[in-house]
Amino acid sequence: MSTEAANMTSSTGGSNTVSADVPVYDNRAAFADELLRLAREDERIVAVCNDSVGSSNLVAFRQEFPDRLINVGIAEQNMVGVGAGLASFGLIPFVCAASPFLTARALEQIKADIAYSQHPVILCGMSPGLAYGELGPTHHSPEDLSWLRALPGIDIVVPADRRQTRQAVAAAARHPRPTFIRVGRFKVPDVTTETSRLRRGKFDVLRGGDDLTIIAAGTLVSRALIAAERLRASGVEARVLNAAYIAPLDIDAIRAAAFETRAIVTAEEANVSGGLGAAVASVIGELPAPARVPLRVLGMREFAPTGSTEFLLGHFGLTAEDVVKAAEDALSHG
Amino acid sequence: MLSTDHAQVERWRKRRTQLAAATPDQRRELLADTARQTRRSVVRMIRTAGQGHIGGDFSVADILTTLFSYTLRVDPAAPSARGTDRFILSKGHCAASLYSTLADAGYFPVRALETFMRPLSELNGHPNRTKIPGVETNTGPLGHGLPVAVGQAMGARLTGSDTRVFVVLGDGELQEGSNWEALMAASHFRLDNLVIIVDRNRLQQGARTEDTNGLEPLEARLRAFGCEVRRVDGHDFDALIEAFRPAGENRPVAVIADTVKGKGVSFMEDRVEWHHKVPTPEQTDQALKELA
Structure with missing residues (x-):
């Protein structure tokens, strides 16, 4: 099927269930x-x-x-x-x-x-x-x-x-x-502010926190913010980094997250084999032992079954709730 | 990045002036002499490097000589300047011939040719635009030069430039589908500032093209894809000059240049093994004697 035909088949329109009350x-x-x-x-x-x-x-x-x-x-x-x-x-x-x-x-x-x-x-x-x-x-x-x-x-x-x-x-x-x-075509809410500026090779700190770091890209950024909000309710302060640039990679921000927080979760609408999560893992793997913090990489590991984008994001564990679970798991099990 | 050899550019300019004023006989002789020097240079480079694609270097040598010594409006001291013509060697494995031709025009010093394929040399086995002035795009994988040339021809039109874009393809390379995508676009957009030259030496790496995945009837195919087709002897300088004239119709020109792989050295001509064989010291002497 051509891209034109694909575009006309409105399979993913409508709002994201993760943030039904926010415009997307x-x-x-x-x-x-x-x-x-x-x-x-x-x-x-x-x-x-x-x-x-x-x-x-x-x-x-x-x-x-x-x-x-x-x-x-x-x-x-x-x-x-x-x-x-x-x-x-x-x-x-x-x-x-x-x-x-x-x-x-x-x-x-x-x-x-x-x-x-x-x-x-x-x-x-x-x-x-x-x-x-x-x-x-x-x-x-x-x-x-x-x-x-x-x-x-x-x-x-x-x-x-x-x-x-x-x-x-x-x-x-x-x-x-x-x-x-x-x-992106999948509708997302605004996550940056009037004053935020895209900087080449830099992650954007959307939320400060010292317990763990969530590094998310694209579609997953708004979900990471919701996850951070839910984690706060259980007393966990999550730093949220928006990885707008995957290359050049913000190695300093990743190192800082590893040294300053106790775990890292990455989340992206991509395969785990070589995307953001793999990039973060390669940085953390080379750090000295105390900074080699527990890591959870959220993403896809196989070809998708039939389903809407929203459905598939859930299927592959890419909801705000999945981010929360991965964070809790990383913090409690290392 | 290699830098211009201004003294060599002057020598090249003088020769171009001579060529422009020469009688047909003198012109043929001067071009033949330049092409002979290119082939001698290629033999030495490949012998020294211990690798290369000598057969295709020789089939394309007369085409490159005609372009850079006569047809192309270029300034080796200011490559890609506005209003100059553009050239892409899509069959990038014949880099030795291209490098020798560019050095002869002063794009970079002739002595750099000695570094061909040596560690950290700018002169890789395939040309790199970020290291060699006069190279427009990095080629090597086949089927890449023509799409880029199509983009350049469009770019020339969009920027109001009278630049003509010349691209040389190997014949075996036409088995790559990307060329046919590009040919469709070239004729659809009526790119009459584009000249596509096919080095039709009839051999590819392992066998004859017609025994591998045949290209014939090539003229009819190129015509069906919307080109103004000109078929010439690719070792006849007069015919090449004539074939490189501007388009007669509102569409791209395709020049099928019938050539001989290994042209100029008796034991290499039309022999499939000389696609990338390296001459022994004795064969090198023999080749240089024949190219004297």
């Missing part, structure tokens, strides 16, 4: 608004897509800048190469496609043409992770963080909400090297 938003809208705003200011901004004008939210961009929207059709390998060629002419290409097709189909192009060649292209992995719910594992991309993290020379950004998505788009346009942005 699709990050793609913020992505599209910011891209359009930048394009009005800077004529070097172009968008490239694989027939995903609708699902990448590029309809308004095409209306306003028809010449600067390059739709190469359903051909991801060519799409990524085209992005590299455009960048070599001083243009700033945002190459947009559903994350499974962008990162899997064109992985060698991402490696050779973008990361190794250092063409400053912005790869936009739309509707990542479990966003396509019932459409199944062919349309899921829990692997994208593992694959991209294996490549040197490319930033990986996972914005947690609307504001951070805007900031990520603007930062990537200014950055002289390649960036991958994971643009």
